[in-house]
Amino acid sequence: MSNYIYIYQGNAKDKMNLFADFDKLDNVKCLPTKRKQVKNKILKYLQDVYLSYTIAKIIRLPFKCFMYDLSEMDINDNDNYTIIMVSNVFFDFDISIIKKISKKKNVKLVLILLDSLDVDTPSARLIRKIYKYSMWNYIFTYDLNDAEKYGFMYLNEHYYSVPQIKEDTNILYDAYFFGALKQGRKQKIIELFKKLKNNNVNARFDIVKNNQHNFNYKDENFFVYEKKQKYIDGLKNTMHANCIIELLQENQKAQSLRYFEAVVFNKKLLTSNENIKKLSFYDKRYMKVFKNLEDIDFDWVNKKEEIDYNYKNEFSPIYIIEELEKIQKSEF
Numbered sequence: 001m002s003n004y005i006y007i008y009q010g011n012a013k014d015k016m017n018l019f020a021d022f023d024k025l026d027n028v029k030c031l032p033t034k035r036k037q038v039k040n041k042i043l044k045y046l047q048d049v050y051l052s053y054t055i056a057k058i059i060r061l062p063f064k065c066f067m068y069d070l071s072e073m074d075i076n077d078n079d080n081y082t083i084i085m086v087s088n089v090f091f092d093f094d095i096s097i098i099k100k101i102s103k104k105k106n107v108k109l110v111l112i113l114l115d116s117l118d119v120d121t122p123s124a125r126l127i128r129k130i131y132k133y134s135m136w137n138y139i140f141t142y143d144l145n146d147a148e149k150y151g152f153m154y155l156n157e158h159y160y161s162v163p164q165i166k167e168d169t170n171i172l173y174d175a176y177f178f179g180a181l182k183q184g185r186k187q188k189i190i191e192l193f194k195k196l197k198n199n200n201v202n203a204r205f206d207i208v209k210n211n212q213h214n215f216n217y218k219d220e221n222f223f224v225y226e227k228k229q230k231y232i233d234g235l236k237n238t239m240h241a242n243c244i245i246e247l248l249q250e251n252q253k254a255q256s257l258r259y260f261e262a263v264v265f266n267k268k269l270l271t272s273n274e275n276i277k278k279l280s281f282y283d284k285r286y287m288k289v290f291k292n293l294e295d296i297d298f299d300w301v302n303k304k305e306e307i308d309y310n311y312k313n314e315f316s317p318i319y320i321i322e323e324l325e326k327i328q329k330s331e332f
Helices: 020-024 043-052 087-092 095-101 120-128 144-150 187-198 231-239 257-264 274-278 298-302 317-331
Strands: 003-008 028-032 081-086 108-112 139-140 175-178 202-207 221-223 239-244 268-269 287-289
Touching: 003 257, 043 221, 081 087, 081 095, 081 317, 087 108, 087 120, 095 108, 095 221, 095 268, 108 317, 139 144, 139 317, 175 187, 175 231, 175 298, 202 231, 221 317, 231 239, 239 257, 239 298, 257 268, 274 287
Parallel strands: 003 028, 003 081, 081 108, 108 139, 175 202, 175 239, 202 221, 239 268, 268 287
Antiparallel strands: none
16 A cells, blocks of 8 residues: 655645545645745745745746755655645646656656646646656546546546535525636626626626736626635635536636535536536536526526535545555556
8 A cells, every 4th residue: 555645735724625635534644835934034035936826827937946845755765655746736836846756666646637738727838738747657637528638537526625614505696606817708707797687696706807807897796806816715605605607718628616516515506518417416407508698597597496416525535545546556
């Protein structure tokens, strides 16, 4: 049996991530990307700038490896290790660190892709670079299309740890959309909001502007944020929604987190994703696909119903460990 190390982006207190269930397993050690402690304020500022997410989206800077504390990543020569990393960690973590570790014969590396390869996002552009490195022993994707097209292993929807959130579930909104302003959907977002409002749907939209788009549409239930918002904040509004809206970006064919949220929290899902019908929890009573605004059944969006997908933790990433165990046993 292998010792598993899961490296994730953020500090040790950040448990609001998709793979938090790994922390429940005795054979998985969860390690955040941990920066070296710097007491000098000027040096601390320079470190923050050098390792910032904003800069990482634009350019990969050298020598980041010297700014991280790797003391907890204790790998001896007597045991076998499987290191699991998700693609977004490399916005923060220097890939040269992993290249060095990959040279150890008792270490195998797993890469989990958090975005579809064919979309135009900073994450996808990063993925298109790092997945080609020969050091990866296994590459998983949540996108069935990418699995078939590029030969990756399919996560089979084992992609979501249910967040521990304490929030009342009083319905405040008929419909709710939470997402970033990405390629090809700026005008679609505005038109969809207007259409919902004009058809007596009490909708709330939370849009992350990302400081790179001219986007000035205003409405009392239409909120635009300059910078990335905490996932937990959007989730709190999701809990108050009767129906979750999923609007995929251009060229995306795989489900977003909205699908997982709908199932886990028993919400309706109005989606532009035709491929939703292929997924295990698709239920035509509670999930509707629209290609055009004219396809939307506004009465269905507003109607309050008792919804139960009978979810039994099937999305949990702990099944990834089980799959890796089977694969590695078959290789010996």
